[in-house]
Every structure is written in structure tokens, then in C-alpha cells.
Amino acid sequence: MPELNIAIDAMGGDNGPSIVIEALEKAVHRYPDVKFTVVGHEQELTPLLDKFNLSSHPSVNLVHAEQVIEMDDKPGQSLRSKPESSMRVALQTLTDGNCQAMVSGGNTGALMTNAYFTLKTLPGVLRPALMTALPNQTGGKSYLLDLGANASCDSETLFQFGVMGAVAAEYLSGVPAPKISLLNMGEEDIKGNDVVRNAAARLAQCEQLNYIGFIEGNHLFSGRADVVVCDGFVGNVALKSCEGLATFIIDQMRDTLNSHWLYRFFFRFLQKRTHKSWDRLKPDHYNGASLIGLRHVVIKSHGSASAGAFYSAIQQAVAEAHEQLPERIKHRVEAVLSEQL
């Protein structure tokens, strides 16, 4: 396997470069064979690299970028007026062949636009998709896509998302013949709209895929499917609604615990002794959405990620680069499209 080099946009995210460099320090130790190219404003990053003893570390290379894309920059504008942004410079290390994956916690719209413009989609791939892994009740992971790269999709695009998601489940989670499903408002064949029904017919026809039918939202975490496909509008709302519910429950628990010291004591006791079974569900571990369908690996970290969460996004980038996911997707898409001919 060739040596990996991961480009990191150090300037994106709400918490500034400090959490990025803290995450980098962890990654440098975890992956001694991987190189990291940190992109951002030199003056701002040098003291942070010094702080973590990374300034002259053989695995770390600092690349200066003059501009920063702000969280409220419009995607198109960021593309036209900020060609020297840390995000764009980091993406260019991929097309230059210097790096194999890129991680950014910056403006999602700008990342999708800049990545699409800089990297292009793989041959045959209609649209890139934003994909995340979700924990499920069987102890494994389910891959959900699209999470918002495409407000609406035609059925062929949904079909391709199924193909790409299956490659991810197979190579990142080691699932043979991943079960692919379409998210719908019912399980019966007649449910939903023409787009999902046509996508279902297309997926069912394809002999190389293990399509299991429609699933409803209540099976998003049940593990019934390894890959759950929907358009970006539906996926975004589904994922964020779950985020909203989780926040609500946690707030309510906090109120309960704050109402008596004894409850807090009980809770800490329970927490200490059961953290192993809960640990895998921590949102931090699932930080790092993949923008798949492009010619290189691009990972979007949550804007408000902590250092631990950003580290998970770096891990995701290493895993996808290590598995050469874009190459695998390219071959699978080619194989599936040729089946049709």
C-alpha cells in the first residue's frame, strides 16, 4: 500500500484551529505510518503546532493558505472569491497527488461546492452524496445517504447512492453483500412517490446488489439495513430530527439529575460501570460525514466538533484512503452500469 498523506483544513469549524491541532496530535501518534498536511494560516498555526510538539514532527507538514472560508460565506461566492482558502488549498493537494484524503470542519455548502469543482465526480457517477454511519441495535453500523448534498434526486441518482453506500458498508464495516434499502413513508411497494418507486425497481433488477426493499424511519437504527438511501432533504431532516430528540432527552436527564445530589451520585456510579456499553453510541465517534462519489476522499467534520470528534473524522479519512474507497466505488459503478447494457 502506498504511503498515506491526509490533508487537513485547519481553519474550518466553530471552535477554531486549536481543536484541529489537538486532534492531529492524537492522530500522529495513532498512525505513525501516515503523513499529515495541515493547511491554514501559518502565523496562527505555528504556535499551536509548537504547543503540541508537532512543528518539526516528521509526519506533519504545514502548508500556508492566505484565505479562510467563513461559516456564513455563500458556497458559490467562496468558490469565486477565495481561491486561496485553506479549504481549496487542502482539496488541491488531492488533485496534485500529494494527499489521498482531506478533512474539513468548515462551511458544509462551501465544502461541497469547492470539492465538486476541484475534484469532480467519478466516471459514471451522477452526483456526490453526503453519507454518515449510524450505530444500530445489532451492534453494527448502518450507512445513511444523502444527508444534504442534493435537495432532490432522480431515481437513477438514488440507485447510484445505493451502489456507493454498499461499497462503503462492504469495505469500511466489512459487511459482505450489504443489505440496501430505500427510506420511504411505508414498506409496501405502492408507498411514496415515483422517484423512490422507480429507484426501487432499478435496485431490485440489479443482480450485483442485495436490495431488501423500502424501510420506514423507525428502522433507521434497527440494523435491518446496512445502507439506507434517500434524497438529501429527507436524510438531512431525519438525521437532524434525531439530533434534536437526543438533545431534548439529554436536557431532560440533566434537569432530573440536577434536582437532587443523590440522583447525580447514582448517575455517576452507573456511568462509570456501564460506560463500555454506551461508549459506542457517543456522537463523537460518528463525526465525519463522507462526501462520496468524488475522485478523492473528502470528510466533513461537524462545525462544532470537539478535538475528540475531529479525531474521529481524521480516522474516517484514514480508513477511506486506506481502503481506496473512490477507486472501489468507481469499479463497482462501472460493473453495475455495464450489467444494464
Add this chain to the structure above:
Amino acid sequence: MPELNIAIDAMGGDNGPSIVIEALEKAVHRYPDVKFTVVGHEQELTPLLDKFNLSSHPSVNLVHAEQVIEMDDKPGQSLRSKPESSMRVALQTLTDGNCQAMVSGGNTGALMTNAYFTLKTLPGVLRPALMTALPNQTGGKSYLLDLGANASCDSETLFQFGVMGAVAAEYLSGVPAPKISLLNMGEEDIKGNDVVRNAAARLAQCEQLNYIGFIEGNHLFSGRADVVVCDGFVGNVALKSCEGLATFIIDQMRDTLNSHWLYRFFFRFLQKRTHKSWDRLKPDHYNGASLIGLRHVVIKSHGSASAGAFYSAIQQAVAEAHEQLPERIKHRVEAVLSEQL
């Protein structure tokens, strides 16, 4: 106020008529001034009514229906081949003027089709919508619609859902000038698709409405909006995904509690002492989705509802009938549509 009479389809739901009659007994005592018309198979219902001492109760009237719509009957088929179903007979008590609201735990698709056919939409209303109340972090409720009556909607339909939802929030929750929002994959004006953007423009123009803009899924439970509008596909997936996450968390908690008797002891202790603050979040209390936009009140109870949950659906029916919700929606829709002229 005229005397209320609530029609109850006793044959719908996975748990059979026994939970319906158990819920009825509770409702009869809670609402001594309300009459109840129980519709279903006489031979099956009589022993159950006897069991709960309701056979000769002055508030309870049994109406025989020969047919039952099964959970797997196709909606159109149920309409054509089962004109004597308990569901249809119960709906007809509304058009006959004998009852003011109807509750059913039966086949959702069949209920929507039979209700639409039997009752028709209110003048000016394009489409009925399925609506539910959700608890929120401010201690109040937010109304979410549509939950699946319409797989796709045009912008005028979404606009009308906003109008109808606001009437519900105003009269059922007592919120003056309810904050109306559209569920979208981002908060910026440019986000989403043409349908939501046009609906947003339409809502913003209307002076009689308090439209606050787009919200994302993570604000579904925050209380930022009193009314959250989306098409039935998105609403169905959002609500069911939350259901799926809640099930996952509860299962995970059960595993934790089952791993040691001490944890169970702690939990029961905590549960007893904090049940008040958690009680309002129990799903049972939110059972009963309203099919609004029709000329009469129709409430859909969850198919797997317990007696307690079915009782909540009856309460919802009584509240909407008491507030004459269809009449109020009719006037508001008229007023809003005339503003446009």
C-alpha cells in the same frame, strides 16, 4: 355548546376491541357530559361492554357494523368492497349529524381514504393533512404536519397546512399568534427546493400569519416553532426516525438495567421520584394524530396503542370537537384566501 357525541371505531388496531372498550370506560367517567357511539361487531363488543359495565350506560350507544377493515387491506379496496365496515359506519355518523368526531386505530391508509371520501375537505382546503402534537423543551407542544397523508405537496398545500396548524395551536394549546415554520435542510432562504421556497414566500406575505422562516430537524423539539410544516414523506420519516431512536435508547437502557439488580433498584428509585417531570413525555400522551382539513374531526390512534394511549386519542377527539376545530379552520382558510384577492 351542543352536546358532544364521539364515534369510536372499536374494531381497528392491532390489540383488538378490548383496549378500545377499556379506554372508553375511562372516557365515560372523565367526560360525563359527552356521549359515545361505539361502532363494531355487536357479538364481539357486547361481552366487552358488559365487562366494563357499559352495556346499559346512558352515555354509551352501540352501533353494529358487519364488516371490519383489516390492517393489510388496500385503501381503495376497503372503500369499494367494505361499505359496511366499522370505520365507514363510524365516519357516516359524522355526516348524518349524529356525532361530531370519530376515532379509529385502524389501517391508516384506509382511514384517510374512507374519511376523505365520506367527509370531503372543507371549502377552499386543497388536501387534508395528518398532524400530531410533539412535546418540546419549553414545556409546551409543537404541531407537526403532514405526517403522511400526502407523499408530495405543492407550495399552496404547504401554505394551507401552515394555516390549519396555526388554528390547531391557537385553539388546542391556547397559543396566541402561533409561530409557523417550514421544515427544511437549512435555515437560509436559498435552501431546499422550489416547493418549500415558494411556500415560504406565500407564508411570509400573509399578514394574518406569524411565519418565522425555515427550521431544521434539530429544532423539532426545541419549541422554536409552534407549527412545523412539511410534506407527508418528510414528516413521516422525521417522526418515525425519532421513534426509532427512542426505541434504540430505551433498549440500550433496558440492557444496562438488566445487567445488575442494583441498577434496577436505582432506576426504580429515580423513576418514582422524578416521574412527574418525565410523565409529560410519555408517547401514550401524544397518541392521536388529527386528520385535519376535513369537514369533521377524525383522529387516528396508533395501531399498537394501549388502552391508555387510545384514551389519549379519545381526549384529542373531545378537545377538537369541543373547540369546533373544522369550523374554525374553515373560517381561517376563508379569511386568509380572501386576503390574497
